[in-house]
Amino acid sequence: MDALRKSGLCLAIAATGTAVCISVLAGWQRGGWLSERLLWVAIGAVLVVSAHLLPALCKASPVAVRWVGGILWAACMVATCYGHATFFLMAQQHAGEVRAAVVAVPASIVTTGRGLTEIADERAATVAELATFTAQRCIGGCATARVKRATLTAQLDALDVEATETKRREAAEDRLTVQQDHAVTLRDAMRADPVTTRVAAFVGIPESRVDLVSGLAFAGVLEGVACLLWFVAFQARDSGAAGAVTSAQTAPVTASNEAVTTRHAPVDELVTLQSEDPESEVTRLASEIAAGRVRATVADIRRYLGCSQAKAAALRRQFSESAVNQ
Template identity: 50%
Template sequence: MTRACSPSLRRAAALLALAATITAACLSIAAGWQRGGWPAERALWIVLGVVLVVAAHLLPALCRGARWPLRCVGAALWIGCTLSACYGHATFFLFAQQHAGELRAAPLPDASTLTTPTAGRSLTRVTAERAAVVAQLVTVKTAARQRVLSARLEALDAEAGEVRRQQVTDDRTAALEDRKQAEREAARADPATTRVAALLGVPVARVDLLSGLLFAAVLEGVACFCWLLAISPRATVTARDSLPEAVTAPVTVSVLAPVTHGTAPATATAEHVKDGRAEDAASVQAAIAAGLLRGTVTDIRRFLGCSQSRAAALRRQISEAETCGKV
């Protein structure tokens, strides 16, 4: 007969499942705290996330021995809970990545502080005024007026030169600002995520989202599988060992019945096989009567650990015995 998980394996699975559930609950708490605004909203987000996580982890194990209708409903609820929990975990991962990027970019100077406003008039206005002065200088005949216009022209030339130098300075400042902004963006991005995005040719934000969903799915899968191992209906004993002593006692007596000395070896072997079948049939009937087993071929096969054909033969034998008893 095939036995289920040993007690040591169940304990290890339970410890790993408990650790995974606690980790997932902490992720849901952090994600709910980051999502909500008011304290009541944060509390509701946290409670909702924890309930969905616990339900996603325990539903497969709790629905394991249920009938098919309940198992179908449980499977649908499990899918919904798992998707919701993964979405909450991905939210936490994205927020955590954002906060880590801000901490990495904090030592760098802010690019907005490098920009200095340009003072004075634009070069276009200065050039236009200079052209007007030159035109006046050509038409003026008096020496005094010519000297005034010449002085004004020199002042405009000096102002135009200053505007050009300021424009060069502004261009350098803008280039420095762009470089600092690129450095800050590079510091915010995770190095591994950046390299994976460059390798796959996809945006960094998409890689962040997919990696968060992948981590969440793996965590949920580990928790569900370990709880499925830890909460096993036949984890410590076999199905036959779970029968009461009053049920197994007649079977033990029938096994110890001696074989007649005058029987041939082939006849003795046949008697042993017959006794074994009778023992199995009696065990199955006793388990069905005690409410520990359903009378299906699948349950009989699991109960005895035998083949499909033998379980079907025992099922027919039990049905014939019940029919004869009713007649």
């Protein structure tokens, strides 16, 4: 019983300590200034201890006190579960940020250059100019016309190369954009708890609501277990104290009864002696003493008859009186 009581007390202390730590962290996260944080921490600790100990402390109180204690206990439980839910939601948010930080988002590449539209416009103008020079007849400056045509042709080739590089660059930028979008989506998915995501998809409700319900459920279970453990621990202690008091009160009474029984034992034996036929025992004792098998002493009479010392003394007295009368 002591081992079970100690185990229950240890579990109760562990549950209350855990709940107090949760309330401390929740209060610290809720406050802004240091004074506000300290006050939130103190309020949370008082509410947790009150919620855990009120049922055990009020069980032996009058009915009115128990009603008031029950109402206050319900209020403390609601406030404590609210604070614990705050802690669970903040902890889930921090864990999501840690998981999301593992996913690396590719950095954007800053590129310089013209776009395909601008290159296409310039190429179209160059092609038109080249066509114009090609269509003209060479009358006097044929060499100049050939140089101009070669220059325009080279410009077209350069524009084609630039357009190819621009397409390649834009394709790389598109791939980078897709990778960034994928990383952002993966980060958003990592921020949510995997179990919460699946439960929300299964029941068809938002993930934020699932987080809130799960936080309140965890808080309610922790507070309920702590209250039950403290109630059982106090009940075991009261039962042990009542048992010790009962044993202490019963032992003296038993001892006094034994003393009274021992003190009145000769009286009971004399009453038994008087109720029996004394003449037969005295006669038998006289014949044994005359035969020499028994001495006329209290010890021998007691040993011979197997009676008490008071009865042996009474029989010896009767034997002496009968011997004197004879």
